[in-house]
Amino acid sequence: xxxxxxxxxxxxPRTILRGVDISVATGETLVIIGGSGCGKSTFLKCVVGLxxxxxxxxxxDGQDIARCGNEAEVADYRRRFGYLFQEGALFxxxxxxxxxxxxxxxxxxxxPARYRRLAREKLAMVGLKDIEDFRPAELSGGMKxxxxxxxxxxxxxxxxxxxxxxxxxxxxxxxxxxxxxxxLQKQLKVTSIxxxxxxxxxxxxxxxxxxxxxxxxxxxGSSDDFKASADPRIHQFVxxxxxxxIKMKLKDYExxxxxxx
Numbered sequence: 001x002x003x004x005x006x007x008x009x010x011x012x013p014r015t016i017l018r019g020v021d022i023s024v025a026t027g028e029t030l031v032i033i034g035g036s037g038c039g040k041s042t043f044l045k046c047v048v049g050l051x052x053x054x055x056x057x058x059x060x061d062g063q064d065i066a067r068c069g070n071e072a073e074v075a076d077y078r079r080r081f082g083y084l085f086q087e088g089a090l091f092x093x094x095x096x097x098x099x100x101x102x103x104x105x106x107x108x109x110x111x112p113a114r115y116r117r118l119a120r121e122k123l124a125m126v127g128l129k130d131i132e133d134f135r136p137a138e139l140s141g142g143m144k145x146x147x148x149x150x151x152x153x154x155x156x157x158x159x160x161x162x163x164x165x166x167x168x169x170x171x172x173x174x175x176x177x178x179x180x181x182x183x184l185q186k187q188l189k190v191t192s193i194x195x196x197x198x199x200x201x202x203x204x205x206x207x208x209x210x211x212x213x214x215x216x217x218x219x220x221g222s223s224d225d226f227k228a229s230a231d232p233r234i235h236q237f238v239x240x241x242x243x244x245x246i247k248m249k250l251k252d253y254e255x256x257x258x259x260x261x
Contacts, residue, residue: 001026002047002159002191006056009042016042018215019056029185029192031202033237034212035246040195041086043212044161047193048081049074060159079107082152082190086163088144090136090151096123097132100151107155122150125187126180142173149180153188160184162194166201178204199238203227211237213246 002024009017016039024030032040045051047058049065057064060080068074090099097119104110110118119132126146136144145165152160165181166174178201185192196202202209203223210220211234219226219234226238236244 002058002060002193004043004047004056004058007043007046007053007058008055009039009046009051009053016215017046017053020212020215020217022210022217022220024191024193026191027185027189028207029181029194029205031194031196031206031209032212033196033199033202033209034218035237036197038212039215040212041163044083044163044193044195048083048161049078075107079155080158082155082157082160084145084148084152084160084162084165086167088136088148090144090148092136094135095132096134096136096139096147099136099147100154102151103155118154119150122154123147125153125184126150127176141168142170142176145169145173145177146180149177149184153184153190156188158190160190160192162192162196164196165194166196166198174198174201175204177201181205199240 004020004022007017007020008015020039020043022030032043034040042051046053047060052066057066060077063077065074065077068077091102094102097116100119100122101115104115105112116132123129123131126149128143128146128150131139131143136147139147162181165177169177181192181194182205184190194205206223208220208222209226211218213233219229219231226234229235232245236246
C-alpha cells in the first residue's frame with residue numbers, strides 16, 4: 001500500500017503541500033481532486049520520488065524513497081510505478097514502439113530483442129494495433145494518450161499514477177480512457193492514484209475520492225459521499241460552481257512552476 005503522513009513540500013518561499021495524510025490500499029483506485037495549484041501533481045511526484053518532501057514521509061510497501069541509499073534501491077523503488085503524464089510526454093523523435101519501451105532499459109532486465117514484441121502486446125491492451133512504426137505527430141490526441149498509457153504499463157508495475165488522464169480529450173474519448181483505467185485495474189490487479197478535475201471521470205473510476213484544498217486533505221470518501229457532502233467547499237467544487245467559499249482569481253490559472261516541476 002501507499003501511505004503519506006504529514007507530507008510538506010515547498011518551492012522556495014511557497015508551500016504547496018501543508019501536511020498531507022493519505023493512504024491507498026492495495027487494489028484500490030484513489031482519485032484526487034482539487035483546484036488548480038493545490039498540489040495534486042506535486043503529491044504524485046512525491047509518491048514516485050521525483051520530488052522529496054521537506055517534512056513527513058511517503059512509504060510504499062513500507063519503504064521510504066528518502067531512505068534509499070543508492071541508485072539500485074531508487075531504481076527498485078521506481079520500478080513498481082507506471083506514470084501517465086498530464087500531456088502524455090511522448091518523444092517526437094522516437095517511433096511508437098520505442099516510446100512504449102523507453103523505460104525498460106532503465107527499469108528492467110528484459111533483453112532489447114523483446115522490446116518490439118512487448119510494445120505490440122501493451123499497445124493491444126489499450127486498443128491500438130499496427131502503429132508501432134508511426135511517430136507521435138501522426139497520431140490523434142486520444143491515440144497519444146493511449147500510447148502513453150501503454151508505456152506506463154510496459155514494465156508491469158504494481159502501481160499506476162495518472163496525472164489528468166482525460167485532459168484535452170473529447171467526452172467520448174475521455175470515457176474510453178476511463179474504461180481503459182477500469183479494465184487495466186481488473187486485468188493487472190494494480191493499485192492506482194488518479195489526479196483529475198473531471199468529476200464525471202472521478203465518479204466512474206474511483207474506489208475512493210480525496211480532495212486537496214490549500215495543500216491539505218479537505219475530505220475523503222466514496223463517490224456518493226462527495227455527491228451528498230454538506231461541506232460547502234466540496235459542494236462548490238464537485239458541482240463546478242463559480243460562487244461559493246472557494247474564491248478563484250485569474251492568477252490561479254497561470255502556469256504553476258511547482259505543479260510542472
